[in-house]
Amino acid sequence: MFRRTGLISTLIGLLALLLWTPGAARAADGECAVLAPGASAAAERAVGAACAQVAAGVWYxxxxxxxxxxxxxxxxxxxTDPASEHDPERLGFDCSGLVRYAYAQAAGSDILDGVAAGQYYTHRAAERFTADQGIAPLVPGDLLAWGTSQKLHHIAIYLGAGKMVEARQxxxxxxxxxxxxNGDYFGALRVDTGAVTGHVFQTWGTGVWTRAAPSVGAAxxxxxxxxxxxxxxxxxxxxxxxxxGYTNDAWSYLPDYKAWMTNIYIKGPAWLDGVPTCT
Incomplete structure (x- = not known):
């Protein structure tokens, strides 16, 4: 025969079981998985590919x-990091290497090759989110970035429920x-794994700055x-x-950077074919 306290404990346990949801448990116990609705099938595949590296115990x-x-x-x-002395002996990923691999698996092609900044400013961005927006508008598979507009140094993949998967350090x-x-969280973006839209070009040169206005004196x-x-x-x-060795007065506006760039460093003619004039 149950004592009263035992009966109460049993009823509380049964109630907890009825209210339990798989997503809540995953968020609580740290399992790597899609933890919220709203992601595209490709984004879910990217999460799955990154989470497989967690399960396999892959090193940073x-x-x-x-x-x-x-x-x-x-x-x-x-x-700059004494903890990296064994990295040449370890097969693994840095932060952007993990993102690159996850989305290559998701899309079937190498769509996010490059470092964190190049991935954040990708021409494949479907939508961008500022730091002030927090995580409320994000869905699993979105990419979160840290740093400044001049130097982004870290990137990770959102899982939902306030969690992310990352190759950290x-x-x-x-x-x-x-x-x-907190700190230098910069913002997030949603990756479009479909066909590329817009006027797409390739830059040349190294260390070429974009500017806040079409002038070399702009920020x-x-x-x-x-x-x-x-x-x-x-x-x-x-x-x-x-x-x-080139002279040109043409400047292009790059919407993914919200910035301008002299056409000198864009491969193509001095005035780009097919690109409209800014109004």
Missing amino acids: TWGGGHGAQPGATYGQVDP SGTKVMVSDVRL RVYAFPQSTTIRVQCQKHAELVTSD
Whole structure:
């Protein structure tokens, strides 16, 4: 015969079982999975590919995942991080290497090759979210970034329920973490794995800055570290620029960066074919 306290405990346990949901349990116990509705099938595949690395106990390695094809690679020693001394011995991913691999698996092609900044500013962005918006508008598979407009240094994949999967730092493995909105959280984006839209071009040169206005004296926004695929919205005649043996007064507006770039460093004619004039 149950004592009264035992009966009450039993009833509470039964009630908890009735109210239990798989998603809530996953969010609580740190399992890596899609933890909220709303994601596209491709985004869910990206989450699954990243979570498989958690399950396999794959290491963070500095520079890992940036081989000729998406996938884990041996890392390098980061001269600024003593914890990276064993990274050349470990097969794994850094933050952007993991994102690259996850979305390559999801899309069937290498659509996010590059470092964190290049991935955040991708011409495949379907939608962008500011830091002030927090995580409320996000769905699983969205990418979260940390840093500044001049240097983004970290990127991760949102799972839902305030959780993310990331390759965080040397000495750790690919993990599930709470989303960190403090510090230098920069914003997020939703990846479009479908056909690329708009006027797409390739830049050339290294360390080429985009500007807040079509002038070399305007505030710097972001510097392309290498040749990068960009989307151009429109172009206009503005300040005359001479650089690397070329002179041109045409500037293009890049909507993914909310910035301007001299056409000198965009592969193609001085005035880009098919791109409308900015009004």
